[in-house]
Amino acid sequence: MSARRWAAVAPALCVVSVALVSGCSGGGAADPATAPESPSAVTPDRGTAQLASDQAANPSGAGSVASQGAPLRIQKWLIPYGAKRKRDMAGYSKRHYGRFRWQLRNPKLIVEHFAVAGSVSAIHNTFALNRRDVEFHELPGVCTHFAVSAKGQAYKFVPTSIRCRHVVGLNQVSIGIEHVGFSDAEILGRKRQLRGSLRLTQELRCRFGLPVKNVIGHNESLRSPFYKELDPDFRGRTHGDFRRASMRVYRAKLADLGPC
Template sequence: MSQEGSRKSLRLPGRWRSWALATLLTSLALPAATVSARPADQAPAAPREAESAVAAEPRIVRDRVGYGAERRRQMAAYSERHYGDREWRLRDPDAIVLHFTASDSYSSVWSTFDSNAPNLGEEPGVCAQYVIKQSGTIGELVRPGIRCRHTIGLNHRAIGIEMVQETGRGPHWADRQILARRPQVRAALRLVAWLQARFEIRTGDVIGHAMANDSPYFKDLEGWRNDHADWLERDVRTFHKRLRRLG
């Protein structure tokens, strides 16, 4: 799976030969719903893109990793250092980040997330809220209302989705394998569409890990940047086209 990122202020690496190993770790929390009052004669505001589509909840297997009081404390401390708020909950997520695992084993990903091993010298360990098997089975490893370390600069604003896939010939090749694997990509599309409707997330804010540094929601007070190349922008555009066809 993809590692959270890098301390260095790097863009995408020019080479991904050692990237496959580095991408074996990652990071990612129920938002509070708010209702705003408006006069009866006032026209309603234009709906966000995700509000216009009705998406049914896909079948999700709750396969939770350990996220007890100590890990929550660690996540709150991490958030204070990197985002300026001492919080472990993910309230009102604004984005979804797509990843692939850089391995072909769901069980190894689950074990890594459950281990809570330090990443880049900091606690807590990495995780993503969802992991999708090649068969199309969706595992919810962490509730979407909890932060996970999956993407530097966005863990306080984004839900992370991992898809089981080896790096193989490179990031673009790996993205294309997922896009061509019908059970897996269909599950990913349905999960993303449901999360968009649930949390009012725009399609433009469904991004790949490789795009994270350019997100308007990106923030890291320690100056960390992502150096991953999983889910390149051109492949995310293909994902977006298919996502819009669901509506």
């Protein structure tokens, strides 16, 4: 099944699939073997940019991960995020956090997800659609700011100055990173993907001055001191991706990269 077809039948990645304690199984029908990475979907004009140059105004990010081996490179593959989607995001923020705002200012957290999807293109195609999610039937459509492929390539979908809807209770303060894959263990076990994920996360946390503890898994959302949810129907809802045990491993490896 092509990535586009898959996205059409299983639009809910782990950012919205099933409110659960048993894992992100909402889109599990996808077969990674039939939904391969699709480099051709990344047109040349989207370009490749070093993260350091992506936000050159941030001196704190310079010299951290980028200094360890080859520079971290982020493939820009922005999803449409026009005026309508911004209004939808601001409306969501008003309902759930109390203020009509789509901008993300001074993010406090980085939230790790896995997609229950076998390719970055499947994730991108789903996020590009600004349509109601299957879990809560709300707008805006879900998204994350970044994604990491199985081979460790990082992609940028949304500028970090804009809110993405990826985790109940924390969209107003967090950057979201999606991963190709179907389980925490699968991603932690893929060296290249894990390395790419850690480097991206380290660069972001250093850019925004976040301690390692402020890098959390989606499944840890309810424990966060930044959690805020005004809608009782949403309160207490989370997903199963990147549980605490997996994030302990992830944070330890992140800390091994050293200080910013």
